[in-house]
Amino acid sequence: xxxxxxxxxxxxxxxxxxxxxxxxxxxxxxxxxxxxxxxxxxxxxxxxxxxxxxxxxxxxxxxxxx
Numbered sequence: 897x898x899x900x901x902x903x904x905x906x907x908x909x910x911x912x913x914x915x916x917x918x919x920x921x922x923x924x925x926x927x928x929x930x931x932x933x934x935x936x937x938x939x940x941x942x943x944x945x946x947x948x949x950x951x952x953x954x955x956x957x958x959x960x961x962x
Contacts, residue, residue, distance in 0.1 A: 915947055 928936050954961075 911951065914951065 924940075928939060931939070
């Protein structure tokens with residue numbers, strides 16, 4: 897149980913660093929300039945799900961690849 901919290905924090909910070917939302921935000925806002933708020937939310941939701949699935953797939957199959 898003592899190692900669960902540090903591992904969870906490591907996973908969270910790694911996920912945040914890999915996706916890097918602070919530097920991508922201006923690019924996203926520029927690319928979706930003509931979209932409505934609902935369309936932007938749908939794009940963000942889809943992108944978040946795809947990135948999460950991709951990271952989970954690499955986490956599970958990473959040992960096989962390397």
